[in-house]
Amino acid sequence: MSRVVIFDETGGPEVLHVVDEPAGEPGPGEVRVRIEAFAVNRLDALVRAGTAPMPARLPHARLGCEGTGTIDAVGPGVEGLAEGDAVLITAVPDMTAGGTYAETVVLPAARVIERPAGLGATEAAALWVAYSTAYGALVEKAGTRPGDHVLITAASGTVGLAALQIARQIGAVPLAVSRHAAKRDALLAAGAAAVVATDEEDVVEATRRHTGGAGADVVLDSVMGPGLAALANATRRFTGTLVTVGWLDPRPAPYPGNAITTHRYMSFEHTLDPVAVRRIAAFLRAGLRTGALHPAVDRVFALEDVVAAHRYLEEGQQGPGKIVVTAG
Template sequence: MTRAVRFHRLGGPEVLGIDEIEVPAPAPGEVQIRVRALGLNRAEALLRRGTYIETPELPSGIGLEAAGEVAALGQGVDGLAPGDAVSVIPPRSMVRWPLHAELINVPAEWVVRHPASLGWEQAAASWMQYLTAYGALIDIARLGRGDHVVITAASSSVGLAAIQIARAVGAIPIAVTRTAEKRQALLELGAAHALAMADGDLAAHVLAITGPSGARVVLDPIGGPVFEALTAAMAVGGILIEYGGLSPEPTPFPLFAVLSKSLTLRGYLVHEITGDPVRLAAAKAFILDGLASGALSPVIARAFAFEEVVEAHRFLESNQQLGKIVVRL
């Protein structure tokens, strides 16, 4: 038996609880992991509210990120041994493979021995944010030296990961946040420029940085009315990658900006990377190199105890955090 975070009805953080469940021995091709830390993501809040891309079967487990020690190996698993420190690539289905529990079984191809320099909390906070940002900026947009990239929701874990990846390849990250409160922190965390949407005329502020040519790449999880300002600040032939839909307002289609600048508007899910072995291998190599060198370093906003998972989700939904929320076991 093990303890697992689960919910028996849809709703806010208060629906979460810790249940005792049975964990079988790992099946062939699986790794059993004794979990030491968990990473929280917006997707988990959407799942428990019933608004995620997959539908939970109640009672449902939850969780996309975990790090811990190998406890046991299923038949046919090579290259790992009990006691190894590992972290988990986010599974394609959170309903099928929920990770927020003390003991989990996951397919071996999603298990990674991370650099020894990473602690449990940093290891649990790495894969979703860096895979998401890498897939958008490097795999799809081919971000490179001298490129201006506009990063909205920049204080989120993915936003901070995008800033670090942009700096690692010599690009110029322009961080965008809702208010000026986090501007200085974003600059200290690597943004070349930090803008607040509350200051108004976002397009003009971006163009004042880039010059009239505009930004070639935009990374956005918000949608809504900001689409018009973002496309107005883009370069001819630029690409806007949308990886979320946080705005409750309708998203206008910026027809004339798209036509006049030959823009690409591209929807993106991290499953594009995690579901393709070749692209995932390239992403893992890039991220592991960055983690080992220190070019990539997860920013932890706050850590909670396992028994405080409800409070951790409340903090996630408060939008007060700068970086990743983790849970310790």
């Protein structure tokens, strides 16, 4: 049997509960992973609350789009993977039907990769979604180059912190945006070349000051909302790129008509492509080896405390790093 987190109706964290279910056997081309740890993502909370673009398959819906563990069963036709291999889960075909909030999960073998050597389970659980999203947006979508000025909103969030590190690894110049000047020192310590605190300064004026008047070559935005227009004005005209990766502000955010390139990026664009996954994995392994990338964990909960983990996320007091739940 396997403990699994489910919910039968949408709502607050209290709708989540743990049940026992058969672990399931892998079919052709599938593996079963015994989960050691998984991260709690903002998308999970949106799905649970019924406010995400994807509807939950109620009742008996599940959560979780990333995790790490060891393979404990291999289906027919699977090559290159064996029982006992430590892996990262890179994508879940339908998380409300087979999400990673569980002790075991069965999924296609193509959706796991080798866990980077030397990375513990809790740190590994904090790696994939944040860093693959930041990589995909900055490298695959925006084509960030050494020397580019990269403006990163919600920089103290998990994708923002990953983007600071990835920009540094590329050789770009990361400029962090935060609503609070009190976070300036922490963001500078995290790798930002400069911090724009919007409770003290205008984002357009500050960005132009830090870029010699030109504007940012790349803007990575996790917020959306009406502030998107200001970010467009902070982007270098004609050659700049604005990529949005989140929707922390639910208010309308019409895409700007400025003379810049704009993209709406969803990580599944690349995490469902095995060729792109190999590029992402190679980039992340290189950054982990050199120390350029270092996933942070804010707080760890046990599986039976998953309701508390979601409450902690919604309180908004999360420090730098991911909320991780251990399942083993």
